[in-house]
Amino acid sequence: INAEYMGNCEMIKSILRSSIRCFSSGKYAPFANIPMAPGDAIFGIIDRFVKDTSPQKVNLSIGVYRTAEGEPFCYESIRKAEEEMVQNDVGKDYEPYEGNPDYTRQAKALVFGDNPEILDKIASVQTVSGCGALCLVERHLASFATRQKILFLEPTWINHSNLFNKNCDIITVNMYDPVTNGFLLDSVLSDIKKNPAKGSMILLQCCAQNPTGIDPTEKEWEAISRACKDHQLVPLVDSAYLGFVTADFKKDSYPLRLLLEDGHEFFFCQSFSKNMAIYGERLGALQVVCKDKAKAKRVENYFATISREINGYAGSYPARLVNTVWKNEALNKSWLTDLTSITDRIFTVRRKLYEKMLELKTPGNWEYIVNQRGLFTYLKLSEKQCEEMMAKKHVYLLHSGRACVAGLNNYNVDIVGKAIHEVVTNPQPQFANPTI
Numbered sequence: 531i532n533a534e535y536m537g538n539c540e541m542i543k544s545i546l547r548s549s550i551r552c553f554s555s556g557k558y559a560p561f562a563n564i565p566m567a568p569g570d571a572i573f574g575i576i577d578r579f580v581k582d583t584s585p586q587k588v589n590l591s592i593g594v595y596r597t598a599e600g601e602p603f604c605y606e607s608i609r610k611a612e613e614e615m616v617q618n619d620v621g622k623d624y625e626p627y628e629g630n631p632d633y634t635r636q637a638k639a640l641v642f643g644d645n646p647e648i649l650d651k652i653a654s655v656q657t658v659s660g661c662g663a664l665c666l667v668e669r670h671l672a673s674f675a676t677r678q679k680i681l682f683l684e685p686t687w688i689n690h691s692n693l694f695n696k697n698c699d700i701i702t703v704n705m706y707d708p709v710t711n712g713f714l715l716d717s718v719l720s721d722i723k724k725n726p727a728k729g730s731m732i733l734l735q736c737c738a739q740n741p742t743g744i745d746p747t748e749k750e751w752e753a754i755s756r757a758c759k760d761h762q763l764v765p766l767v768d769s770a771y772l773g774f775v776t777a778d779f780k781k782d783s784y785p786l787r788l789l790l791e792d793g794h795e796f797f798f799c800q801s802f803s804k805n806m807a808i809y810g811e812r813l814g815a816l817q818v819v820c821k822d823k824a825k826a827k828r829v830e831n832y833f834a835t836i837s838r839e840i841n842g843y844a845g846s847y848p849a850r851l852v853n854t855v856w857k858n859e860a861l862n863k864s865w866l867t868d869l870t871s872i873t874d875r876i877f878t879v880r881r882k883l884y885e886k887m888l889e890l891k892t893p894g895n896w897e898y899i900v901n902q903r904g905l906f907t908y909l910k911l912s913e914k915q916c917e918e919m920m921a922k923k924h925v926y927l928l929h930s931g932r933a934c935v936a937g938l939n940n941y942n943v944d945i946v947g948k949a950i951h952e953v954v955t956n957p958q959p960q961f962a963n964p965t966i
Contacts, residue, residue, distance in 0.1 A: 532646075538879055543879070545662050558755050559896065560718055571929070572591055572592060575591045575926050575927075575928065576591055578897055579926040581868060582924055584924040584943075587924040587925075588924065588925050588926065588938075588946055589848035589940045590927045590934045590935070590938070591686060591927055591928060591934065591937075593905055594797040595804065596651075596936050597763035598875065599786070600671065600939065602807075604738065605807055605865040605868045606853065607855050607865040608806065608807065608808065608855065608865075608955070611861055612851065615650065615850060615854055615857075618848050621846075622846060622847075624843045625844065625845075625846045625849065626834075627834045627838040628655045628837070629654070629655055629657075629815070629837075629849060630844065630846070632849075632857075633815075634655070634656055634817075635654065636853070637654070637800055637921070638652050638857050640783075641769075641786050641798075642787065644852065645778075648671065648790070651819065651823055652820065652826060653817070653820060653830035654815055654818075654834050655816045655828060655833045656813075656837075656845075657737065657837065658845070659802075659814045659816075660768060660769075660799045660800065661689065662812070663801075663814050663815060664799050664860075666691050666816050666833050667799070668694055668697065668838050670832075670836065671731070677699050679725075679727040680694055680698045680699070680701070680724065680730060680901075681702075681731070681734075681736070681763065682702055683704075683718065683733065684702050684706070684734065685741055685742060685908075685930065686733065686739075686740070686741075687735075687741065687768070688846075690768070694820065701727060701730075703716045703717075703732070705717065707742065709773045710895075710898065712744060712898065713745070713746050713747075715746065715750045715753060718757075719754075720756050722758075722763070723757070723761070727763070728763075728840050729762055729764070730763055730805075731763065731764045731766045731797075732758060732763045732764070732765055732787070733954070735767070735771075736767050736768065736769040736782070736783065736786060737774070737783075737785070737874055738770075738771035738904020739903075739904070739906075740770070740771070740904075740906060741814065741906055742902065742906065742907070742932070743904050743908060744902055744906075748784060751788055755788055755792045759793075764795065764797070765797070766797045766798075767785065767786060767798040768799050769786065769798050769799060769801070770799070770803070770804060771805070771905065772800065772805060772937070774805055774869075774876075775903045775904055776873060777872070777917065779865065786798055790819055794819070795818075795819055797818050798817050799814065799815075799816055799817075800815040800816075800817065801814045802814065807867070808848060809911070809943060811851065812845065813848035813849060815878060820829070848918055875934060876935055879935055880899055880907065880935050881944045882947060883899055884896055884897065884899040884900045884953070886943060886948075887899070887945060887950065887951070888948075890947060890948065890951040892950065892955065893955065894910065894953060898910075905935065906932055906933065906935065907932075907933050908932055908933075909932075911953065915953040916930070918929065919950070919953055922953075923945075923949035925949045928958045
């Protein structure tokens with residue numbers, strides 16, 4: 531009897547007990563004992579931003595790309611692909627359980643190139659963005675009779691814990707150096723060594739790490755790969771931001787190609803929310819690198835069956851949309867050109883914020899702002915200082931110090947720089963965190 535079955539039995543027992551209590555009280559209210567879930571911290575901050583009436587308010591809280599004018603961005607290639615799909619009437623038929631095969635193959639080809647010997651050894655299932663891919667892996671782990679262990683490099687994206695903590699034991703691996711605001715390789719290797727969890731998974735982020743923007747160097751990735759091999763850990767690589775560091779998928783996917791070269795069998799989860807700006811379309815893929823083609827076929831069938839249980843069928847529209855871009859040489863070139871413009875702008879505003887801190891002579895070393903990569907910077911601010919940024923300076927970021935640099939522009943970078951300078955140099959009384 532597997533853990534999922536036992537868990538379902540316990541859930542049914544709990545519902546029956548609740549119903550019996552309702553019946554015994556003379557009322558039938560089967561949902562009376564369902565509690566309200568805690569609010570999402572990020573959306574609570576966004577709500578505060580929306581209600582703020584200051585004309586100088588700045589939103590650096592949510593992890594989405596915005597233009598220099600602070601507006602949502604849509605690739606021109608996506609717009610034209612949508613027009614082409616309407617003209618060609620691509621239809622609304624179901625895709626196979628495992629998803630659109632042209633899409634899933636091209637998604638892994640972005641990482642490994644169009645090499646059949648490699649691609650045929652990778653099981654592929656279309657998912658509901660990156661979260662859907664992670665969910666399939668979690669469902670797999672939950673099927674074991676005993677709780678499985680999974681190692682997290684912390685700090686990591688909050689939803690990683692939400693996805694895995696119900697059915698897995700999470701082992702924390704510290705990657706963050708609070709002194710340099712950089713990557714702490716020695717700590718990572720030490721924590722892996724002292725946690726004998728052979729056969730367990732280790733959750734890694736491929737590039738543009740969320741929430742810190744702190745990525746290992748190539749040499750550090752090589753050491754992590756060796757440690758995984760030595761301790762028989764199975765890498766699970768969240769690849770939500772491929773292309774969002776250099777606009778070069780080959781460069782950004784170095785950790786994935788390294789794991790392949792080192793002989794690992796591993797998972798990687800793709801999302802096209804960021805690098806194609808199709809956030810609401812929820813397009814992703816679970817890719818499982820296997821030893822051979824025969825195993826990849828079995829693994830693909832296994833995860834496609836799980837996906838069938840959860841979703842029925844993969845979404846047809848978003849896969850056909852990106853296929854239209856990828857198959858059209860002009861649209862594909864336009865997409866990559868826009869992606870380059872995005873990454874260039876992100877680096878430019880990072881440098882402007884760093885230069886502002888130097889101009890203001892703000893105490894501390896702020897070079898990490900330009901060394902971190904992708905959408906986020908992890909500001910060396912306390913929770914109290916972050917609250918002061920929002921309550922007094924109208925600059926909204928997470929209480930952890932995570933700030934989305936895509937929210938910066940030529941106008942507000944001075945506002946943000948001065949706000950950081952003032953909370954660092956002029957400590958204020960303790961603020962109580964708002965209830966979110």
